[in-house]
Amino acid sequence: GDGGRDSPEYLFKIVIIGDSAVGKSNLLSRYARGEFDPHSKATVGVEFQTQCLEIDGKEVKAQIWDTAGQERFRAVTSAYYRGAFGALIVYDISRRSTFDSVSRWLDELNSHSDTTVAKMLVGNKCDLEDIRDVSVEEGKKLAEAEGLFFIETSAFDSTNVHKAFEIVIREIY
Ligand code: GTP
Ligand code: MG
Numbered sequence: 527g528d529g530g531r532d533s534p535e536y537l538f539k540i541v542i543i544g545d546s547a548v549g550k551s552n553l554l555s556r557y558a559r560g561e562f563d564p565h566s567k568a569t570v571g572v573e574f575q576t577q578c579l580e581i582d583g584k585e586v587k588a589q590i591w592d593t594a595g596q597e598r599f600r601a602v603t604s605a606y607y608r609g610a611f612g613a614l615i616v617y618d619i620s621r622r623s624t625f626d627s628v629s630r631w632l633d634e635l636n637s638h639s640d641t642t643v644a645k646m647l648v649g650n651k652c653d654l655e656d657i658r659d660v661s662v663e664e665g666k667k668l669a670e671a672e673g674l675f676f677i678e679t680s681a682f683d684s685t686n687v688h689k690a691f692e693i694v695i696r697e698i699y
Contacts, residue, residue, distance in 0.1 A: 535584045535585055535586070536586045538586065538612060538698050539612075540591065540698075541590075542614045543635060545621075546596045548651075549651055549681045553690070554573075554575055557690075558575040562681055568594060568599060569599065572591060572606060573591075573593075575589075581699050588691065588695050590691070608638075612644040612646070614646050614690060615631050615674070619649045620658060632645075644694050644698050646674060647674040647676045648677055648678075648690055649662070649665045649678040649679070652680045675694070675697070677693070
């Protein structure tokens with residue numbers, strides 16, 4: 527609409543989920559601020575960042591929510607997912623247990639959100655090729671079976687971080 531020059535035409539909520547220490551908070555800080563913290567602490571509760579971008583000449587604002595992977599630090603689940611248009615489901619390519627958890631995270635997402643949510647499976651820490659524990663093929667296969675987009679990222683060296691968020695945002699838009 528014409529609600530003023532400074533207000534974005536579109537505001538989208540995106541949630542990031544996945545096991546503790548897979549790099550959710552660092553993906554967000556890398557995307558929103560260009561920062562990486564090698565000593566980041568586990569998230570307690572919920573944090574979010576907003577990021578503006580332009581798509582096809584329209585200003586789009588993404589409000590990206592980040593929560594704790596650890597059960598004991600998590601806030602009210604339904605509130606976290608409410609109104610989400612997109613989701614990044616993150617695992618760590620160097621830790622298979624985090625990949626095995628993806629189906630559990632998907633169940634939670636699906637039971638708290640609309641079926642139209644744009645979903646991206648994200649294999650993070652692809653800089654750790656030497657200690658890789660989940661192959662690219664396995665990631666692709668799971669994503670295909672579950673109807674998700676798929677990408678591998680590194681919050682450490684920035685590989686595909688912008689791309690991961692922007693594919694989801696474009697899909698929503
Ligand atoms: P919770 O808040 O507990 O759910 O964890 P999280 O998923 O937010 O993980 P966080 O971003 O705090 O990162 C956990 C650890 O992994 C930190 O030591 C990060 O520095 C490290 N890390 C995050 N992303 C990457 C990456 O792409 N590559 C490497 N090598 N390390 C990473
Ligand atoms: Mg965190």
